[in-house]
Amino acid sequence: MAEDTPPVSLADVEAARERIADVVHRTRLDRSRTFADLSGAASVGLKLETFQRTGSFKIRGAYNCMAQLSPAERARGVVAASAGNHAQGVALAGRLLDVPTTIVVPRITPAAKIAATRGYGAEVVVEGDIYERSYEHALELADRDGLEFVHPFDDERIVAGQGTIGLELREQYPEIETVLVPIGGGGLISGVATALDEEVRVVGVQPTGAAHAARSLEKGEIHELEDVDTVADGIADTRLLETTFAVMRERVDGVVSVTDEQIAAAMALLAERENVVVEAAGAAGLAALLSGALDCEDEHVGVILSGGNADLTDHADLVRTGLMELGRYANVRLAVDDLADPLGAIADRLADHGADLDDVRRGRRAGGDRPNRRSLKLGLEGSGPDHLRGVIDALDELDGVSVAAHDLRTDGPFGRRERT
Incomplete structure (x- = not known):
């Protein structure tokens, strides 16, 4: 193999498809007119790996x-380190192939994910406060017990399988660009x-x-980060490794970055428009x-939705954050003469303006508040920033109520935040 030839070929991917054909789902591709309109793309196709086996x-x-x-390697078994989707993929593969499987997870792993991994038949070992320690322990087990270590990405066989x-x-x-x-x-x-051939632009x-x-x-x-900080724990790696770097530098056309807030907004839109729960x-x-x-103007764009194994509490919190980014949710702090009397009037005013009251709680006075007034915090959901702006103004007109502060996006899906 030439020095600059990537270690994985199209033939490897095609062979992987034959190998896994009777095991994996051929997940559907949904066309979305909504997302095409929002982005200016000619069309958008969502590849729904959220509905793949193991999620x-x-x-x-x-x-x-x-x-x-x-056969000898299968008999000895495999070991992997993962706190999420890789664990479940390896565990299910082990069950289907009758290969003993051990998964090492950090102590921070949610109980539901541990239960799901065990449900596929794997032995789960909880070791380490962070993933890196779990990874090290998995390598120690592989060396000590003669187990095959199944890396989450730095392996030609793994890459070929994902390429299917x-x-x-x-x-x-077929028109994807x-x-x-x-x-x-x-x-x-x-x-x-x-x-994919060279006519398709591949962007990470x-x-x-x-x-x-x-x-x-x-x-x-390879550039390595000292640490990571993101809600998207499924892609919170610190670096590429040799196999993936060798492929990417020859075949990937670019990489862009997005904020956690933008990811949350996308999660909210997917839940609302596609009825799909997608992890960050x-x-x-x-x-x-x-x-x-x-820039994808007038292009046919494929978007891979890589997984849907979201903790439902976290998903709900992130969807709420996403609605805020979209100008569909506002936090409002009211100053009221009395906590009891205005609640009925507030509820009626919200109903009159078609807004939903998602949350209500007593707040603390802030600097500048009048001592003889109480603080009330509301979470409001509406159809957009203009709608919520009107709702906030309507609340401010109620007798015995004034808007002390609010937090509202005002200029579109990923726009400017209005705070007072």
């Missing part, structure tokens, strides 16, 4: 990797870029708090499309 694309690479183990999404995209969406792919360690985008998306890939491609060497990492591609991080 994410990870089973593709895990099964392709483990199906190629020798690209083959499906080409068949389901650009595809947006979330990047953590780079396994998914490396496989997709390998599967990372949260600003974990944006290492663009720097790596610019510098021509899975919404990164749509966030990039809607934020204008990439």
Whole structure:
């Protein structure tokens, strides 16, 4: 193999598709007129890996990797480190292939994810406060017990398996011109870029708090972050590794970044317009499309929604944050003469203006508040910033009530915040 030839080929991806064909779902591609209109794209196709087995694309690479183990390797078993989707992909692949599977997770892993992984038949070992310690322990187990270590992305077999999404995209969406792919360690985008020909622009998306890939491609060497800070824990990696870097530098056309707030807005829109629960990492591609991080005007754009394994409490909080970014939700603090008397009038005024009261609680007085007035905090949901602006003004006109402060987006999906 020439020095500049990536370690994964189209033939590898096509072989992976044959290997996993009877195991994975060929997930559907939904066309969205709404997102095309919002972004200016000619069309938008959402690749719904949220409906894949285990709830994410990870089973593709895990099964392709483990199906190629020798009989002796299968008998000894495999070990992996993961607090999320990779764990479940490896666990299910182990059950289907009759391979003993051990998953090492950090102590911060939610109980629901541990239960889901055990439900696929894996032994779960809780070790370490953070993922890096779990990773180290998994390598120690592999060395001590002769287990095969299944890496989440730095493996040609993993990359080839993830690339089967690209083959499906080409068949389901033949006019595709650009595809947006979330990047953590780079396994998914490396496989997709390998599967698609050079006529399709392949662009990666990372949260600003974990944006290492663009720097790596610019510098021509792997750039590692000291730490990460993002709600998108599924793509909160600190760096690429050798396999993914070698593929990406030859085949990926660019990388853009999005904020956590933009990701939350994309999650809210997906829940509302597509009736799909998407984890934060899975919404990164749509966030990039809607934020204008990439010019896709009049293009046919594919967006990979990579997973839907969201904690429902976290998802609800992020959707609320997303609605705020969209100007559809406002926090309002009222100063009222008395807590009891105005509540009925407030409820009637909201009903008259078609706004929903999501939250109400007693607040603390702030500087400048009159001592003989009480503070009341409201969470209001409406159809948009103009609607909510009118609702806030209407509340301010009530007898015995004045708006002391509010927090409202005023200029569109990813726009400026109005605070008073």
